Amino acid sequence: MGEIHDLTKRGSDVGDRYRLTRIAFDVVSVFGCLRAGAVPGPIIVRVLADHGYSASSVRNQLTRMVQRGLISSERRGRVTQYRLSERILSQFRDISGERTPPSYDGRFHAAIYTIPESSRQLRDRVQYVARMLGYRQLRPGVLIGFADRSGDLCAQLPDTVDGGWYECTEIVPDSLETAKRMTAVAFGLADAHRQVEEFEDALAVLAGPHGVPGSGEPDLPIGRFFDLYFRIGRAVLEHPLLPAEIVGDCQPSQHFRTAMDRCNLEYYVRYDEQVRQAAAESSVVDLIEWLPEGGYQP
Known part of the structure; x- marks a missing residue:
């Protein structure tokens, strides 16, 4: 068992800080669609007009995303230039990077916590930060994962709050079958398999x-296409790779990533020229900082 910590009053800094809403996802997608480091x-306003967003809603969203640390901004004359945060860039690298599943060594790494209803925002923060680090909820107050991220978790959480505590520890199932059942519950495998079928259809x-x-529904508007793109992207981010010893060949994360690859191809065939043309029409197109080929994708 690890050291017990008290949780604190810094709970007003909610763990949803990096959660991507639909409009935030579409803002981020502009960087990927243009393969640009700064836009x-x-x-951004012009490209998202084709998604159905008003100029004011995009500008308001950009302001909120800067405040939340999802993007950064800098003035370039009379124009504001935006860049993605390191946290968002790391998520792109997670999606497009190494796809080797972790191994199962007979134990789960776990975080156990008790946080009163009066500190609900802090409880949300604990749950969200843990999810970002690969933990998932087995039951209320118990989070499990396959890698020891306790140091990272504790570093992002406060120290004390009245009536609350958390502890990082290990859980050793009595058999592989028990581990499989625990994984299925914590990582939502039944729902994940249903989602895989929906995306494939x-x-x-x-x-x-x-x-x-590109041959089916040839007149599909880009906004409706991104309805699907958002759902697949969210599934990729929410479902980490799992040990082959636990899930065998039924690896939902791999299926979601394959669906994302297919979505990227559909995007390039259908909309790449449209988006680049929209950007080229702007008088500030020369301010785009293009990435080399092979940069992150939408």
Whole structure:
């Protein structure tokens, strides 16, 4: 068992700090669609107009995202230039990077906590930070994962609050079958498998009867396409790779990442030229800082 900590009054800093809403996801997608490291505000506004957003709603969202630390801003003459935060960039790298599942060594790494209702915001913070580090909820007050991220977790949490505590420890199941059942509950495997089927059906429609990207629903507006893109992107971020010893060949995260790859291809076939043309129409297009080929994707 690890050291017991008291949780504190810094709970007003809610753990939702980095959660991507739909409009925030679409703002982030502009950087990926353009394969750019920095994009001026007017171009973000112009590109998202095709998604159905008003200029004022995009500007307000950009302000909120800067306040939340999701993006940074700097003045370039009369124009504001935006960049993605390191946290968001790391999520892109997680999606497109190494796809080797972790191993199962006969134990779960766990965080156990008790936080009173009076500190509900702090409880939300604990749960969210833990999720970002790969832990998932087995039952109320018990989070489990396959890697020891206790140091990172404790570093992002406060020290004391009246009536609350948390402890980082290990849980050793009595058998592999027990570990599989615990994983299925904590990581929502039944719902994940249903989502995989839904995404595969939706992508099959987009590929048409002959499986050619872009041939199904040829007049699909970009905003409706990003409805699907957002759902797949969120699934990729919410479902980490799991040990093969636990899930065998039924690895939901791999299926979600494959769906994301197919979504990227659909995007390039259908909308890449449209988005680049929209950016090129702006008088501040020269301020875009393009990434080399192979940079992060939408």
